Amino acid sequence: MFCKNCGRQLDEGETLCPACGTVNATEATATESVSYEYSAVDTANQLLKDEMAGQTLKWGIISLAFAVSGCLSLLGFIFSFIAKSRARAYEQTFGVPEGKAKVGRILGKVGFGVGLGYSIFFALYFVLIVALTMAEMGVM
Numbered sequence: 796m797f798c799k800n801c802g803r804q805l806d807e808g809e810t811l812c813p814a815c816g817t818v819n820a821t822e823a824t825a826t827e828s829v830s831y832e833y834s835a836v837d838t839a840n841q842l843l844k845d846e847m848a849g850q851t852l853k854w855g856i857i858s859l860a861f862a863v864s865g866c867l868s869l870l871g872f873i874f875s876f877i878a879k880s881r882a883r884a885y886e887q888t889f890g891v892p893e894g895k896a897k898v899g900r901i902l903g904k905v906g907f908g909v910g911l912g913y914s915i916f917f918a919l920y921f922v923l924i925v926a927l928t929m930a931e932m933g934v935m
């Protein structure tokens with residue numbers, strides 16, 4: 796390459812012109828450092844994205860696991876709100892959930908429905924048992 800100021804031919808990798816003292820940053824070097832910065836940002840973004848997607852998936856699984864358990868369905872219902880908030884945080888940062896985040900959000904929705912359904916069922920069942928017991932005891 797040649798010095799951008801005086802036109803003197805420079806050695807390979809030489810940036811400071813020995814004739815006029817001008818610093819000649821090569822285009823390749825400038826592009827490399829810019830793309831390196833971009834890729835560092837991309838990597839950090841990707842890590843955050845994975846982390847948030849993982850959180851959404853984790854709470855979605857926990858929510859559904861408790862929801863289908865029967866006796867602890869109320870916890871599944873409650874945990875579905877955590878999965879939902881994780882999915883919302885992901886969506887606000889990275890847009891429409893995809894991959895793990897999408898699966899986590901769906902599991903959280905199922906956990907919400909199943910958890911709520913079981914909870915109502917068990918609540919009614921409990922009320923029925925209490926009512927029958929009281930009837931048997933002659934209270935009602």
Ligand SMILES: [Zn+2]
Nearest residue numbers: 798801812815
């Ligand atoms: Zn020069």
